[in-house]
Amino acid sequence: MLTILFDGIAYGMLLFILACGLTVTLGLMNFINLAHGAFAMAGGYVTVVMMNRYGISFYWCLPAAFIVSALIGLLLERTLYQWLYQAPHLDQVLFSIGIVFMAIAATDYFMGGQQQLINLPPELSGRMDVFGVGVGRYRLFTIIVCAALALALQLILSKTRFGSRLRAAVDDRRVAMGLGINVPLVFALTFAFGSGLAGLGGAMGAEILGLDPNFPLKFMIYFLIVVSVGGTSTVSGPFLAALLLGIADVAGKYYVPAIGPFVIYALMIVMLIVRPNGLFSRGGR
Amino acid sequence: MLNRRMLIAAAGVALSCLAAIPAAAQETIKIGLILPMTGPFASTGRQVSAGVKTFMAMKGDTVAGKKIELVIRDDAGTADQTRRIAQELVVNDGAKVLAGFGLTPLAMAVAPVATQAKIPSVVMAAGTASITKASEYITRTSGTLPQYSLPVGTWAAANKIRKVVTLVSDYGPGIDAEKWFTKEFKAKGGEIVEAVRVPLANPDFAPFLQRVRDAKPDAVFVFLPSGAGSLFMKQFADRGLADAGIKLIATGDVTDDDILNSMGKPAIGTITGHFYATAHDSPENKAYVAAFKKANSDMRPNFMSVGGYDGMALIYAALEKTKGDVTGPAFMAAVKGLSWTSPRGPVSIDPETRDIIQNIYMREVKDVNGELQNVEFQTFKDLKDPEKAEAK
Numbered sequence: 001m002l003t004i005l006f007d008g009i010a011y012g013m014l015l016f017i018l019a020c021g022l023t024v025t026l027g028l029m030n031f032i033n034l035a036h037g038a039f040a041m042a043g044g045y046v047t048v049v050m051m052n053r054y055g056i057s058f059y060w061c062l063p064a065a066f067i068v069s070a071l072i073g074l075l076l077e078r079t080l081y082q083w084l085y086q087a088p089h090l091d092q093v094l095f096s097i098g099i100v101f102m103a104i105a106a107t108d109y110f111m112g113g114q115q116q117l118i119n120l121p122p123e124l125s126g127r128m129d130v131f132g133v134g135v136g137r138y139r140l141f142t143i144i145v146c147a148a149l150a151l152a153l154q155l156i157l158s159k160t161r162f163g164s165r166l167r168a169a170v171d172d173r174r175v176a177m178g179l180g181i182n183v184p185l186v187f188a189l190t191f192a193f194g195s196g197l198a199g200l201g202g203a204m205g206a207e208i209l210g211l212d213p214n215f216p217l218k219f220m221i222y223f224l225i226v227v228s229v230g231g232t233s234t235v236s237g238p239f240l241a242a243l244l245l246g247i248a249d250v251a252g253k254y255y256v257p258a259i260g261p262f263v264i265y266a267l268m269i270v271m272l273i274v275r276p277n278g279l280f281s282r283g284g285r
Numbered sequence: 286m287l288n289r290r291m292l293i294a295a296a297g298v299a300l301s302c303l304a305a306i307p308a309a310a311q312e313t314i315k316i317g318l319i320l321p322m323t324g325p326f327a328s329t330g331r332q333v334s335a336g337v338k339t340f341m342a343m344k345g346d347t348v349a350g351k352k353i354e355l356v357i358r359d360d361a362g363t364a365d366q367t368r369r370i371a372q373e374l375v376v377n378d379g380a381k382v383l384a385g386f387g388l389t390p391l392a393m394a395v396a397p398v399a400t401q402a403k404i405p406s407v408v409m410a411a412g413t414a415s416i417t418k419a420s421e422y423i424t425r426t427s428g429t430l431p432q433y434s435l436p437v438g439t440w441a442a443a444n445k446i447r448k449v450v451t452l453v454s455d456y457g458p459g460i461d462a463e464k465w466f467t468k469e470f471k472a473k474g475g476e477i478v479e480a481v482r483v484p485l486a487n488p489d490f491a492p493f494l495q496r497v498r499d500a501k502p503d504a505v506f507v508f509l510p511s512g513a514g515s516l517f518m519k520q521f522a523d524r525g526l527a528d529a530g531i532k533l534i535a536t537g538d539v540t541d542d543d544i545l546n547s548m549g550k551p552a553i554g555t556i557t558g559h560f561y562a563t564a565h566d567s568p569e570n571k572a573y574v575a576a577f578k579k580a581n582s583d584m585r586p587n588f589m590s591v592g593g594y595d596g597m598a599l600i601y602a603a604l605e606k607t608k609g610d611v612t613g614p615a616f617m618a619a620v621k622g623l624s625w626t627s628p629r630g631p632v633s634i635d636p637e638t639r640d641i642i643q644n645i646y647m648r649e650v651k652d653v654n655g656e657l658q659n660v661e662f663q664t665f666k667d668l669k670d671p672e673k674a675e676a677k
Contacts, residue, residue: 007491052547105323113327115512117519119549127525136523208489210516214325218486253492260492261484 002133004254005247010139012246013146014208016239018201018219019226020153021194023238026227029170029187031081032089035096036198036223037216038103043069043199044211045107048116058121062145062203069199074192081191082184100216107213116211142204149197154235166190225264229271231278240279241271313352314611316600317380319370319395320410321362321387328512329387329589330359332543333409336586336593337384339577340601348601349609356380362387364394371398381611382407384596387589389413389457396420403613405603405620409596410589413457414672417640422613424620424639426599426632427592428560429670430461433536434508436645436665437558438469441504441534448478448502449534452493454509455482462508462536465671470506478502487513490520497531498524504532511541511587515548522551532556537659540650542587546657553657555650560643561588561629562659573628588629595627595641599634631667638673 022036043065050056050064076099084092120138127136157163169176169183177183202215209219226245230238245264252263271279318337320330334357346353356378360367367386374380375398383399384407386392392411396419399406408416408425414432417423441449449470453459459482467477478500481493494517497505505526509517514535521533537559540552563574563585573594577586586594599620604611606619617639624633632643645668648659 003495004492007489007495011489011491108323108327113323113325113331114544115328115515117515117544117547117549125523127523134525138523207519208491210512212325212512213327250489250492254496257481257493257496261487 008247008250012243016242021197024194035099039195039198040202044202047203065203070196073195077191317374322359324361332589333593336590340597368394409592426595431465434462442473507535514539564658570628
């Protein structure tokens with residue numbers, strides 16, 4: 001029972017890290033970026049290449065995955081994304097889904113279509129007993145890292161000057177610029193940070209979720225569920241939503257395997273009926 | 286008015302001339318190879334096409350005085366595309382034989398085309414038993430799920446395994462595997478504690494594995510498509526199921542040779558039943574593996590590649606027998622009862638069902654000179670597909 005809860009939390013945390021970058025771009029920058037999973041995939045493949053080809057330690061791969069994905073994010077933001085901030089949402093969707101397909105084809109071409117596997121360091125594999133509850137070491141590691149990140153993210157957005165600039169830039173771009181805030185720079189950094197988080201999520205998820213060129217499409221639905229259930233105006237909303245979905249998914253599959261896969265969708269529908277603007281919304285826009 | 290009529294007549298004459306040209310130049314035989322070369326099942330397409338090309342590199346591209354021309358088309362793993370491509374290949378490109386078909390629905394989609402156009406179709410990968418029943422122009426060189434799930438049941442019952450949980454992907458092949466393993470295992474006195482079906486697109490196995498663990502069986506029998514299988518393997522080890530005394534027995538899809546080596550330690554000791562292992566010990570296989578690795582930058586051939594290789598072997602052998610006649614009925618008559626020595630061992634085509642008859646090997650994953658291999662330790666000789674055998 002507690003093991004199931006624990007697995008659910010770990011899964012939810014992972015979903016959160018993967019999706020929180022999307023919360024940032026969608027909620028704060030008001031840009032629908034379906035290509036978010038492509039950045040996660042980039043992070044995953046960075047890890048695979050570093051570990052399997054060059055034998056670099058898993059712990060170094062995590063920051064590397066973050067940095068590489070963030071750099072790719074920065075590059076694409078400067079060259080492509082920034083022209084679409086003012087475009088209608090449909091254009092943004094078409095553009096970013098195009099990026100997804102290009103990313104899939106490119107990855108397939110360079111890395112092959114097979115499932116990529118990594119071998120974790122021994123201290124992270126296996127499981128241990130904590131007060132009689134079987135706990136997977138890697139899942140515990142995931143929970144700790146993700147919880148720390150969630151906390152840091154919340155603090156950055158609500159307490160730092162950068163956070164308030166970002167929120168100002170989002171709420172009213174023209175006034176923010178008039179006040180001397182370098183809006184394009186703020187957006188570029190935010191986008192890069194969101195992409196970097198996705199990359200980190202991809203790297204951490206490679207062990208649990210698997211990694212192949214179709215990763216961005218496979219998980220797009222999960223990201224969108226997390227963001228739509230959680231609402232896009234806060235970080236804590238998606239965080240709780242991700243946990244809820246993770247636990248519901250794992251518990252649903254454990255207790256009622258026959259309808260397990262539907263549990264999260266049912267939950268999503270109920271949530272959207274009850275709270276159409278997300279768990280913690282500031283009211284409709 | 287007269288002018289227009291003459292124009293139409295002229296066009297008609299021109300068209301019939303065009304149509305006559307390929308008939309006159311019947312020296313080449315086109316084989317339409319339809320495979321998922323992109324999308325989630327791209328690794329299937331990659332392996333099968335590599336197997337096909339290895340065959341042509343080893344045996345040349347002429348048979349019975351005809352030149353064989355391959356046309357490889359990508360269906361991205363979606364059935365409507367497979368069907369459209371099959372029609373195009375037959376109608377526009379003049380393909381005389383169709384082959385490939387990575388997944389059951391893809392093969393099923395082609396069956397009506399094969400029947401209507403009387404085009405022999407060679408299934409090189411898809412594994413649901415019922416495919417060859419869909420059209421009398423379909424034959425198969427891979428294997429069927431019942432064919433290699435049943436021996437795993439026989440083996441388990443004979444090796445002190447009493448209680449088993451089955452865990453399969455929830456689609457055609459998975460259900461085939463579950464059914465035939467269960468049937469054989471129960472008939473030999475075993476007990477199925479629980480049958481778990483996992484959605485095909487499933488990111489995390491944690492809840493299912495926990496269920497298996499809590500049921501405390503002697504072993505868990507698994508069928509999953511190869512990519513998902515390797516993920517499963519890792520989570521199986523991580524959850525400590527092996528330490529809890531639960532054995533992992535599976536069909537060979539789970540320990541796919543293509544990625545077996547990157548699964549690492551957790552895979553060692555897994556018992557699987559299947560029709561081909563890269564490590565199979567025979568001169569034919571040694572030659573095949575060497576040629577395959579040379580042509581494909583050291584990639585390991587897996588069971589899908591050998592399905593492709595034998596598909597070509599079947600087409601060549603049938604053409605030898607018909608002296609180059611590729612018309613549907615003559616070709617299919619030649620196919621029935623053909624037998625040859627494949628890299629996987631002796632195989633033949635069942636004259637009644639057009640399905641393959643072959644040996645199924647029980648294998649254990651072992652570390653052989655620093656590489657993980659499926660090492661064969663027991664052989665079930667000349668097995669037919671049990672599903673169609675029973676239907677009679």
